Amino acid sequence: MSLFYFKTIDNDGTVPGDLPFEFADLFAAVEEAKHVLAEMALDGLPQWPGGSLGIEVQNSDRSPIVRLRLELKVDYIRSP
Numbered sequence: 001m002s003l004f005y006f007k008t009i010d011n012d013g014t015v016p017g018d019l020p021f022e023f024a025d026l027f028a029a030v031e032e033a034k035h036v037l038a039e040m041a042l043d044g045l046p047q048w049p050g051g052s053l054g055i056e057v058q059n060s061d062r063s064p065i066v067r068l069r070l071e072l073k074v075d076y077i078r079s080p
Contacts, residue, residue: 004029007056007064010040011047017058026057026065033057033068046072 001024005017023029033055040053049072057066 002026002029003060005058005060005062006033006036007058008036008040009052009054009056011044011051011053020060029057030066030068033066037068037070041070046070048072049074 001022003020003022004026005020007017008015021029021032023032037053037055040055046052052069052071054067054069056064057068059065
């Protein structure tokens, strides 16, 4: 088991992960980060095109090792 921290980036800003979470390995931590990111999206998608929600998975030394990001992209196909 290893300790990981989740730093979150959402519409309100960046929140460093204060509490460590214990997972069997990095892959388990990333799976949990995916679930957390989906829950963040339920609270509200990014507020502007190009905006994003994200989670940075950090190791026990708080060094970033994986970043997950959900981006809002708007493409206009034709002019109205």
